[in-house]
Amino acid sequence: MVPRLPQNPDQFEDQVKAILEEKYGYEVIKPSKNNFGYDLEIIRPGRRSIAVQVKRFKIPVNKGHVKRFINFMRLAIAGSNFSEGFFISASGFTKPARDYRNDEFNKNPNTPVVSLGIVFHNGDIEWDYLDPRSSLHPSQDSSRETSSAVSSPEDDPSKVHKKASRRYYFGIFTNKGGTGKTIVSAHLAGAFALLKYDVILLDIDPQRNLKKLFQNDEDYEDSSLFVPPLRPGQGGNVISVLDEAEWEVDKDNHNDIKIVICDCNPTLEENSSSLVEEFDYCIIPTTLNPLGIAKNSDVVRRTFDQIRSKNSKAEVHALINSYVTDKAAKKRNDLLLNLLKRQTDFHEDNKFYLIDPNSCAIHYSKSLYYWGMHIVEKKEPELAFKEFGGKCVPREDFLKLADYFRGRFEEPQSTIG
Ligand SMILES: Nc1ncnc2c1ncn2[C@@H]1O[C@H](COP(=O)(O)OP(=O)(O)O)[C@@H](O)[C@H]1O
Ligand SMILES: [Mg+2]
Structure with a gap:
């Protein structure tokens, strides 16, 4: 089924943010747009954050974008801030994108922890590729209970993203x-x-x-x-x-x-x-x-x-x-x-x-x-x-x-x- 999409990319980010907060109990913030590489950050007490990349394209997200996100997660700066990444798409991922994710993990078990998810029309995330090491697996993450207890109701409207400059x-x-x-x-x-x-x-x-x-x-x-x-x-x-x-x-x-x-x-x-x-x-x-x-x-x-x-x-x-x-x-x-x-x-x-x-x-x-x-x-x-x-x-x-x-x-x- 075709998911009903919010009007624009910012609203889609907000929708993903709301799902992560409401259904997953995460505290989610929108970093300033100067932070390249991710759109949302899941903050967890005493633990490294989760970087979330969001794309609202009507066509599936391609291999180039998945590769870029995994490469971002490999950077020292990302490694010190994030323990894993979510790539959330409005329309799924191409087969080469999914295969690439899979192959990288098979080739190198130390590859960054990155899961690929798609937002479904019922307003939930379906995981297209859930990394076996992800904290979403309860066995991998005993502190999940505590992090779900933290919620962040304040949705700061002043943090409106800057528009992309001219094309x-x-x-x-x-x-x-x-x-x-x-x-x-x-x-x-x-x-x-x-x-x-x-x-x-x-x-x-x-x-x-x-x-x-x-x-x-x-x-x-x-x-x-x-x-x-x-x-x-x-x-x-x-x-x-x-x-x-x-x-x-x-x-x-x-x-x-x-x-x-x-x-x-x-x-x-x-x-x-x-x-x-x-x-x-x-x-x-x-x-x-x-x-x-x-x-x-x-x-x-x-x-x-x-x-x-x-x-x-x-x-x-x-x-x-x-x-x-x-x-x-x-x-x-x-x-x-x-x-x-x-x-x-x-x-x-x-x-x-x-x-x-x-x-x-x-x-x-x-x-x-x-x-x-x-x-x-x-x-x-x-x-x-x-x-x-x-x-x-x-x-x-x-x-x-x-x-x-x-x-x-x-x-x-x-x-x-
Ligand atoms: N700077 C260059 N050096 C060497 N060969 C070139 C160069 N530019 C074009 N070519 C050759 O010319 C061919 C035609 O180029 P192409 O970009 O396909 O032209 P067009 O799109 O205008 O038809 C290419 O396949 C390539 O082999
Ligand atoms: Mg040509």
């Missing part, structure tokens, strides 16, 4: 195939994840390219990737690949999502107008080579006109992909760049930018060229961010690109409720 939509678009739209979409998502944003990748291509590239099961019911943090000791972030319908029903539930990246169809008409109208930034991947120049500047021009016909606000940025740099190429690149600059000099619009490849471009690389081999080899999804000899050119390039855009965000210093 940014990226459209990766050209009316030409094979320019790197999919590669750029996926890896820009990866770079934003490294910069600590959870990212939604929107796959509007009927061929489901991105769903395939991030699939954790054969039916594409779970296309997601947990991106470990750049520096150990941090939380890591999640890329979730959704199609447009999945995004439409859930976009208000993804209240923490600030970055949405859309891998567009090369035929503009095939992209939904309402989506194209949302774009804050459009990226047109192009190349800098002699045979391409005349064609590409024309493509950039036409792509730009198409975007403008549907969206007057978006900044449009042409990005050099498959960039080749070495001493010999320098002079040629300069000549070609000047040519491209001249041919894409749209005086009438101040929101077109040719990103200077000397500061930011995506270099040609073998790891990008072969990205997607994991599908052929039937391996888990991954990005072309692996280091070779302590270096990873694609990762550096995409981090620069994400940073380039982050520098353009109009971030409010304080959010107004």
